[in-house]
Amino acid sequence: MNFELSEDIQSLKEGIRDFIDHEVEPYAMEIEEMNEIPERIMEKTKQMGLFALSVPEEYGGLGLSMVGKCAILEEIGRTHNGYTTVIGGHTGIGGVGIVELGTEEQKSKYLPGMASGERIGAFALTEPSAGSHASNLKTTAIKKGDKYILNGSKHYITNAPIADIFTVMAVTDPERGARGITSFIVEKDTPGLVIGKIEQKMGLHGSHSSEVFFEGCEVPVDNVLGMEGEGYINALKILANGRAGMAARNLGSADKLLEMSIDYAHNRIQFGKPIMEQQIIQHYLAEMAVEVEALRSMVYRVATMVDQNKKVIKEAAMVKLLGSETYNRVADKAVQIHGGIGYISEYPIERFYRDARITRIYEGTSEIQKNIIASQIQKEYKKGGVSVGL
Numbered sequence: 001m002n003f004e005l006s007e008d009i010q011s012l013k014e015g016i017r018d019f020i021d022h023e024v025e026p027y028a029m030e031i032e033e034m035n036e037i038p039e040r041i042m043e044k045t046k047q048m049g050l051f052a053l054s055v056p057e058e059y060g061g062l063g064l065s066m067v068g069k070c071a072i073l074e075e076i077g078r079t080h081n082g083y084t085t086v087i088g089g090h091t092g093i094g095g096v097g098i099v100e101l102g103t104e105e106q107k108s109k110y111l112p113g114m115a116s117g118e119r120i121g122a123f124a125l126t127e128p129s130a131g132s133h134a135s136n137l138k139t140t141a142i143k144k145g146d147k148y149i150l151n152g153s154k155h156y157i158t159n160a161p162i163a164d165i166f167t168v169m170a171v172t173d174p175e176r177g178a179r180g181i182t183s184f185i186v187e188k189d190t191p192g193l194v195i196g197k198i199e200q201k202m203g204l205h206g207s208h209s210s211e212v213f214f215e216g217c218e219v220p221v222d223n224v225l226g227m228e229g230e231g232y233i234n235a236l237k238i239l240a241n242g243r244a245g246m247a248a249r250n251l252g253s254a255d256k257l258l259e260m261s262i263d264y265a266h267n268r269i270q271f272g273k274p275i276m277e278q279q280i281i282q283h284y285l286a287e288m289a290v291e292v293e294a295l296r297s298m299v300y301r302v303a304t305m306v307d308q309n310k311k312v313i314k315e316a317a318m319v320k321l322l323g324s325e326t327y328n329r330v331a332d333k334a335v336q337i338h339g340g341i342g343y344i345s346e347y348p349i350e351r352f353y354r355d356a357r358i359t360r361i362y363e364g365t366s367e368i369q370k371n372i373i374a375s376q377i378q379k380e381y382k383k384g385g386v387s388v389g390l
């Protein structure tokens with residue numbers, strides 16, 4: 001498989017690298033301490049088109065292929081992960097549903113505002129009873145005339161406090177289990193949609209996740225996303241679509257940590273010479289470099305498969321798993337190479353280490369990715385052979 005980026009994507013990627021290095025990264029500590037993305041950075045991010053990654057050109061977006069999108073998300077992953085998550089939550093799970101499943105009317109109504117970043121997207125699946133068991137939803141949507149009345153609660157919803165447009169999964173037919181769930185587009189000003197407590201988190205400062213309550217929230221039938229009863233399947237598709245993108249962000253973070261570690265190892269003198277001259281440090285760096293390159297290959301391989309409309313249920317779970325586990329292992333070694341500085345909040349390594357942790361949990365835990373991979377392998381075996389080739 002050829003992973004060469006086109007000239008257009010390469011030049012866009014370089015422009016984003018420059019933007020991230022000069023306009024975002026210098027303010028990473030401000031984002032961390034204020035627990036907010038400053039408005040001036042949000043505005044510049046909109047101008048750079050970073051909210052438009054998934055949206056087709058006819059609706060004002062960049063219309064990027066998955067390979068193109070991953071190339072940009074890799075760059076964004078190199079800076080503060082709270083900032084990265086605001087963009088990822090919008091262009092990934094928060095927006096992909098409307099792009100992939102929306103009617104022409106829904107796309108024309110919502111996508112231009114989402115592409116410009118004037119309207120932020122969020123994805124509301126998880127509930128107290130429905131985490132990994134995501135079909136165990138209690139939020140109901142009862143049809144009354146030309147409306148559905150939503151009642152229930154969601155939690156941990158990324159971007160909810162700043163979101164304008166929510167993709168919401170709710171039960172329309174409790175008798176049908178996972179096939180009785182429908183997805184809806186819900187606008188933030190809809191009466192009965194209430195934003196609850198904003199969670200205090202270990203990391204991802206500047207990205208806010210909160211409860212979302214639906215209290216007799218009336219949603220027009222025109223806002224059903226996809227077919228009634230297919231909401232759970234839609235949610236799985238949206239999550240699968242987002243997995244290569246999430247891994248690309250993790251790749252960017254791991255790559256940045258490797259770069260910082262190489263630099264530090266060359267400059268930190270102990271016992272009269274750079275710690276880079278110690279074989280154990282060289283081996284740590286070698287292991288990190290191998291992991292980063294392996295992840296890079298898999299991200300672009302899976303992204304290419306998505307662009308070729310291939311079925312990627314297993315591969316999407318694999319790249320999500322590899323991305324988050326690689327990022328965590330690389331972050332751990334980066335702390336070790338940096339010694340005490342790696343543990344001190346004044347320096348960025350400690351922040352990356354904390355921010356890496358969530359990647360093994362959200363958008364499906366590592367354990368759930370393994371379950372998906374194993375069940376796909378079993379299905380392939382029963383059909384007559386496990387596919388592991390390119």
Ligand SMILES: Cc1cc2nc3c(=O)[nH]c(=O)nc-3n(C[C@H](O)[C@H](O)[C@H](O)COP(=O)(O)OP(=O)(O)OC[C@H]3O[C@@H](n4cnc5c(N)ncnc54)[C@H](O)[C@@H]3O)c2cc1C
Nearest residue numbers: 123124125126131132156157158209361362363364365367
């Ligand atoms: C910061 C943050 C942002 C988030 N953003 C969003 C969002 O935007 N939208 C959204 O809908 N959700 C969001 N989530 C929710 C997130 O996707 C869930 O937290 C995650 O899927 C795990 O669910 P849970 O927390 O209920 O854990 P649980 O499902 O209770 O899992 C607890 C542990 O048990 C393991 N486990 C559970 N079932 C199995 C099994 N069958 N086999 C093996 N192990 C199992 C899990 O892997 C985990 O280790 C977010 C969460 C956080 C923390």
